[in-house]
Amino acid sequence: MAIVKLLKKVHGDLSDNAIVKIENGSFANLPSLEYLDLSDNAIVKIENGSFANLPSLKYLYLSRNAIVKIENGSFANLPRLWRLYLSDNAIVKIENGSFANLPSLTFLNLANNKIAIIEHGSFEGLTNLESVNLANNKIAIIEHGSLEGLTNLKKLNLANNKIAIIEHGSFEGLTNLESVNLANNKIAIIEHGSLEGLTNLKKLDLANNEIAIIEHGSFESLTNLKELNLTNNIIAIIEHESFEGLTNLKKL
Numbered sequence: 690m691a692i693v694k695l696l697k698k699v700h701g702d703l704s705d706n707a708i709v710k711i712e713n714g715s716f717a718n719l720p721s722l723e724y725l726d727l728s729d730n731a732i733v734k735i736e737n738g739s740f741a742n743l744p745s746l747k748y749l750y751l752s753r754n755a756i757v758k759i760e761n762g763s764f765a766n767l768p769r770l771w772r773l774y775l776s777d778n779a780i781v782k783i784e785n786g787s788f789a790n791l792p793s794l795t796f797l798n799l800a801n802n803k804i805a806i807i808e809h810g811s812f813e814g815l816t817n818l819e820s821v822n823l824a825n826n827k828i829a830i831i832e833h834g835s836l837e838g839l840t841n842l843k844k845l846n847l848a849n850n851k852i853a854i855i856e857h858g859s860f861e862g863l864t865n866l867e868s869v870n871l872a873n874n875k876i877a878i879i880e881h882g883s884l885e886g887l888t889n890l891k892k893l894d895l896a897n898n899e900i901a902i903i904e905h906g907s908f909e910s911l912t913n914l915k916e917l918n919l920t921n922n923i924i925a926i927i928e929h930e931s932f933e934g935l936t937n938l939k940k941l
Contacts, residue, residue, distance in 0.1 A: 691882065693714055697872070699721055699722060699723045699724065699745075701719070701722055701724060701725045701726065702725045702726045703725070703726060703727050703730070703731070704727065704728045704729050704730070704750070705728075705729040706729075706730050707730065708727065708730040708731065708732055709729055709730075709731050709732060709733060710732065710733065710734050710736070711732060711734070711735045711736060711739040711740075712736055712739065712799070712826050713736045713737065713738045713739055713741070713769060714738070714739075714742075715739055716739070716740060716741075716742065716743055718742065719742065719743055720742070720743075720744055720745060721744060721745055722743055722745060722746055723747045723748065724746075724747065724748045725743070725746060725748070725749050725750070725886070726748075726750040726793070727749075727750060727751050727754070728750045728751060728752040728753050728754070728774070729752075729753045729754075730753075730754050731754065731755055731761065731878075732751065732754040732755060732756055733754075733755045733756060734756070734757075734758070734760075735751075735756065735759070735760060735761065735763045736763070737760050737761070737762040737763060737873070738762060738765060739763060740763075740764060740765075740766070740767055740793070741765060741766045742766070742859050743767060743875060744766070744768060744769065745769055745773070746767055746769060746770055747769055747770060747771045748770075748771065748772050749767070749770060749772070749773050749774065749850070750774045751773075751774060751775050751778070752774045752775065752776045752777050752778070752798070753776075753777040753778075754777075754778050754804040754868070755778065755779055756775065756778040756779065756780055757778075757779050757780060757781060758780065758781070758782065758784075758789075759775075759783065759784065759787040759788075760792075761778060761784060761785075761786040761787065761789070761931045762786070762789065762873060763787070764788060764789075764790070764791055765789065765790045766790060766936040767790070767791055768790075768792060768793060769793050770794055771793055771794065771795050771796065772794075772795065772796040772797075773788075773791070773794060773796070773797050773798070774798045775797075775799050775802070775891045776798045776799065776800040776801050776802070777797060777800070777801045777802070778801075778802050778828055778856070778923050779802065779803055779807075779813065780799065780802040780803065780804055781802075781803045781804060781805060782804065782805065782806045782807075782808070783799070783806070783807045783808060783811040783812075784808050784811060785810040785811055785813070786810065786811075786813070787810045787811055787812070788812060788814070788903065789813065789814055790814065791814070791815060792817065793817060794815055794817060794818050795817055795818060795819045795820070796818075796819065796820045797815075797818060797821050797822070798822045798823045799821070799822060799823050799826070799888075800822045800825050800826070800846070801813070801824070801825045802825075802826050803825075803827055804823065804824065804827060804828060805826070805827040805829065806828075807823075807828065807831075807832070807835040807836075808835070809832065809834040809835060809837065810834070810837060810838070810894055811835065812836060812837070812838050813837065813838045814838060815838060815839060816838065816839075816840055816841055817841055818839055818841060818842055818890065819841060819842060819843045819844065820842070820843065820844040820845075820901070821839070821842065821844070821845050821846070822846045823845075823846060823847050823850070824846045824847065824848045824849050824850070824870070825848070825849045825850075826849075826850050827850065827851055828847065828850040828851060828852055829850070829851045829852060829853055829854070829875075830852065830853065830854040830855075830856065830904070831847070831852060831854070831856060831858055831859040832856050832859065833854045833857065833858040833861070834858075835859065836859065836860065836863060837861075837862065838862075839862075839863055839925070840862060840863070840864070840865065841865050842851060842863055842865060842866050843865055843866060843867045843868065844866075844867065844868045845863075845866060845868070845869050845870070845872045847869070847870060847871050847874070848870045848871065848872045848874070848894070849873045849874075850871050850873075851874065851875055852871065852874040852875060852876060853874070853875040853876060853877065855876070855880075855883040855884070856883070857882045857883060857885070858882075858886070859882065859883070860884060860885065860886045860887050861885065861886040862886060863887060864886065864887075864888055864889055865888055865889055866887055866889060866890055867889060867890060867891045867892065868890070868891065868893075869887070869890060869892070869893050869894070871892045871893070871894060871895050871898070872894045872895065872896040872897050872898070872918070873896070873897045873898070874897075874898050875899055876895065876898040876899060876900055877898070877899045877900060877901055877902075878900065878901065878902050878904065879895070879900060879902075879903055879904060879907040879908070880904060880907070881904050881905065881906045881907055881908070881909075884907070884908060884910060885909060885910050886910065887910065887911055888910060888911075888912065888913065889913055890911050890913060890914050891913055891914060891915045892913070892915065892916045892917070893913075893914060893917050893918070894918045895917070895918060895919050895922070896918045896919065896921050896922070897920070897921045897922070898919045898921075898922050898926055899922065899923060899924065900919065900922040900928045901922075901923050901925050901926065902924070902925070902928070903919075903924065903926070903927050903928060903931040903932075904928055904931065905928040905930055905931055905933070906928055906931075906933055907931055908931070908932055908933070908934060908935055909933050909934035910934065911934060911935060912934055912935075912936060912937065913937055914935055914937060914938055915937055915938060915939045915940065916938075916939065916940040917938060917940070917941050919941070
């Protein structure tokens with residue numbers, strides 16, 4: 690009955706109910722709906738095609754549910770979706786194709802989940818995405834290719850994870866990225882080349898890690914960096930010319 694009442698509305702609020710499952714076709718015949726709030730429910734599963742036939746949807750809130758997995762095709766046919774909120778769920782893995790067919794998405798919130806793995810190609814096709822929040826998860830490694838395709842990304846939050854390793858080339862192609870938050874992780878060393886490709890980066894937060902050594906040339910490609918936070922680490926060695934290339938740095 691609640692869904693029927695949404696038929697001719699632009700704004701749909703189904704938050705704070707007891708919804709457990711979103712079935713295929715649940716929101717059929719809602720061509721004008723722009724805003725849908727399903728937060729604070731008990732949703733565990735979103736079936737493939739659950740949000741089909743919502744061509745005008747721009748905002749989708751699914752925070753504070755019990756979602757464990759994003760099925761391939763869960764968000765198919767949402768051509769105008771701008772903002773997607775999936776924070777405070779129980780998602781453990783981002784699979785290849787999880788966010789396929791979301792060409793207009795600019796903001797994605799995946800904070801406060803249990804994500805440990807981001808598969809290669811997980812964000813493929815999200816060429817307009819500007820902000821990703823992956824804070825407070827269980828990510829241990831940033832693999833080469835895991836962020837591939839995010840060519841327009843400007844803000845990346847990876848704070849409060851378990852990141853110990855940043856593979857060489859992990860940020861390759863993210864030339865529009867302006868802010869990266871890696872605070873409160875397990876990073877012990879900034880290896881030469883691990884931050885390569887972040888030519889437009891302006892702010893880098895590495896506070897509260899386990900960094901002991903800053904290698905020569907660790908930041909050499911960050912020529913536009915203005916703010917670098919290295920507080921609360923265990924830095925014992927700063928190699929010769931470790932900060933080479935930071936010609937625009939204003940705050941250290």
